[in-house]
Structures are given as structure tokens and as C-alpha cells.
Amino acid sequence: MAVRVALVGCGRISRVHLNSLLALRDPSLVISTAVDPNVAAAQQTRQLLPAPQECKVYGSVEEAGDDSYDAAVIMVPHHLHVEIAREVLSKGKHVLLEKPLATSIEGCRELLALVQSTDRVFMVAENSPHWPEVAHAVNLIKEEVIGDPYYAQANYWEAVGHSDFNNGDVAEWRFDPSQVGGGVVMDGAIHWMRPLRLFLGDISKVVSTMAYPWESVKGESLADALIQFKNGRTGLLHCHTNIIPMEKIPFFQIFGTKGEITIHGSFDGGLSVHTAGRTVSVNPGGYFGAFKPQMASFVSAIKKGKRISPSDSGSVLEAFKDVLVANAIYRSAKSGAWEAVDNNDTV
Known part of the structure; x- marks a missing residue:
């Protein structure tokens, strides 16, 4: 099963998540998309990929459309977590969202409700x-x-x-x-x-x-x-x-x-x-050393079609408790x- 991955947000932490994806050495994983309003940052991320992988660069999730990826690793500033996660989920994509879940209790509640209403894998990247x-x-x-x-x-x-x-x-x-x-x-x-x-x-x-x-x-x-x-x-x-x-x-x-x-x-x-x-x-x-097993857990859940359980370390519920x-x-x-x-x- 091939999984096309989008890196949404190409700042400092994106290099860590990118390295964890590459460290899995899984030929079925394709980093197909890099998204950042700073297109130059997205282009720099694309240049870190080993040949012959192809990766398209976009300035927004909306611009990336519905057909360029299957799962997104969202690494945007905290105040954008709810907005971007909502948009990506609405496209039927799997999500790995960087911590914190949201900057407000209301935002956490919204994401909890969204996750409970979807069959997509939604995992919070709390690596600890x-x-x-x-x-x-x-x-x-x-x-x-x-x-x-x-x-x-x-x-x-x-x-x-x-x-x-x-x-x-x-x-x-x-x-x-x-x-x-x-x-x-x-x-x-x-x-x-x-x-x-x-x-x-x-x-x-x-x-x-x-x-x-x-x-x-x-x-x-x-x-x-x-x-x-x-x-x-x-x-x-x-x-x-x-x-x-x-x-x-x-x-x-x-x-x-x-x-x-x-x-x-x-x-x-x-x-x-x-x-x-x-x-x-x-x-x-x-x-x-936390990032590779975290990414492996996310990819495994996608391939098995297994949602993240409330008691799982990457669940929205556990991330909500941290907030x-x-x-x-x-x-x-x-x-x-x-x-x-x-x-x-x-x-």
C-alpha cells in the first residue's frame, strides 16, 4: 500500500519529521507534497529529498488540492492547528498534527469532535x-x-x-x-x-x-x-x-x-x-530518537486502517489532557x- 505524504509547514521541525520518514526506509512511502506560505522554505525541503523522489510545492493546503497526498504531517504555528487540521480532514486525509492540540480549550473540543466523526487516522505528534x-x-x-x-x-x-x-x-x-x-x-x-x-x-x-x-x-x-x-x-x-x-x-x-x-x-x-x-x-x-517510532506508529495505523484509540499515546484525548x-x-x-x-x- 503506497502512502503519499504531505509536509504542511516547512520550518525547523519539518526537517526532524522528514528525517524520521526517510529513516523508515519504506519504499511505499512517497513524500509527494510540501506546503508552506513561504514557498522558498517548501522548495528547500524538497531539495532535502533523495533522488528520484518527486515532490510538488504549494503555498497552501487549498492550492495543493485533493489529489496530491493521502496523509499530512501538519507543522504550522500553534494558532493555525485547528484551521489547517479541519481543512485537511475535510479532504478525507490522514493527519499527524504537531503538539499542542490547540491553543484553547474550545479548539481542543472542536478537534476532538471532528476526530470522533471521521474514519481517518488522526494522531497528535506528542513525541515524549x-x-x-x-x-x-x-x-x-x-x-x-x-x-x-x-x-x-x-x-x-x-x-x-x-x-x-x-x-x-x-x-x-x-x-x-x-x-x-x-x-x-x-x-x-x-x-x-x-x-x-x-x-x-x-x-x-x-x-x-x-x-x-x-x-x-x-x-x-x-x-x-x-x-x-x-x-x-x-x-x-x-x-x-x-x-x-x-x-x-x-x-x-x-x-x-x-x-x-x-x-x-x-x-x-x-x-x-x-x-x-x-x-x-x-x-x-x-x-x-523519539521521532522515528512515532512516525512508524502513524504509518502503521494508516496501512492497517486502524484509528488511534483514546488510550494511545498519540490520541487527541491524551493531547487534550496536556492542554x-x-x-x-x-x-x-x-x-x-x-x-x-x-x-x-x-x-
């Missing part, structure tokens, strides 16, 4: 469940290697002047709260919320603070949230976008009654398990009080 370090930590917790986990600390940070996140690669829209849906919380830290839920369970409420130390970052560039989980466990989410180089700190620390799991603060990977008198360190594959957590963090920063994460919104 496929992140090798996260998956390994989840397995270690299930195996009770650190006993009963009672607390997790998550540090989402980006040093946009750092060598592994060059300032020139940051699109201007990412500094605009109206397009991002906020600042660092909605932009990148939402990737860290899913692992916290995988480690400790669903979140019941949060209390948070925010700050705006950098004039160039219009949304919040610093936020902290104390988290209460439904099962009584607690956690802390620290989010920080810094425009200068900064010391790398662990991405995650999960504390249990018999030890600790640390996911190192490097996109290149690394994880350590600390138990009584012993430390074991491994490198399961690194952050970018609800982010929304509660924003509400708490304004109210100065604990705010509930109402998962009834997803019903």
Missing part, C-alpha cells in the same frame, strides 16, 4: 512517550526498581543562545503569545507534562508562578508549577527559556522509596538509576491559587 529515556524510565517504574515513586521534578529549559539550540533557528512566531498560545509553558514545556503523567499518573491540580525577564520573549519565559496528582503524589515543573547559554540541568528526576531515576539534561540522551550503593547509567537513544494542564498553570499564575485540571472537559 516515544522518547527512549522516558520509555525506559516508565518500564523501570513498572518493574519497581525505585520502589514506589512519590515525587518527580521536571526541568524544561531552552538556551536559545546555546550551541544545541542556535538562536538563528528560532522562528519569530515562537516569541508571539498570540500564535504560541502563551510562552514557554505552551511552547515547549507541554512536552514535559506527558512524561510527568506517565511517571506518576493523572494530574488533579496545580499552583504556579510566571515571570517575563526577557523583553524579546513576549510570553512568559520563566514558570514554576507545583503539581498534585490524583493519587496523592506530588511534582514540580520548572520551565525556562533563556537567551544566553546556561548550565544543563537534569530534564527529569523521579524519586521512589528505593531510589531515583535521572534523565540527563542533554538532547543526546542519558539516564541514571540510583539505588542503595549502586548507580547504573545508560543511553537509550536521546530525545530525537488542560497547561491551561490550569496559566489560570493559577493569574489567580495565585490552586487550580483544578478538569479532565471532564475531554468527555
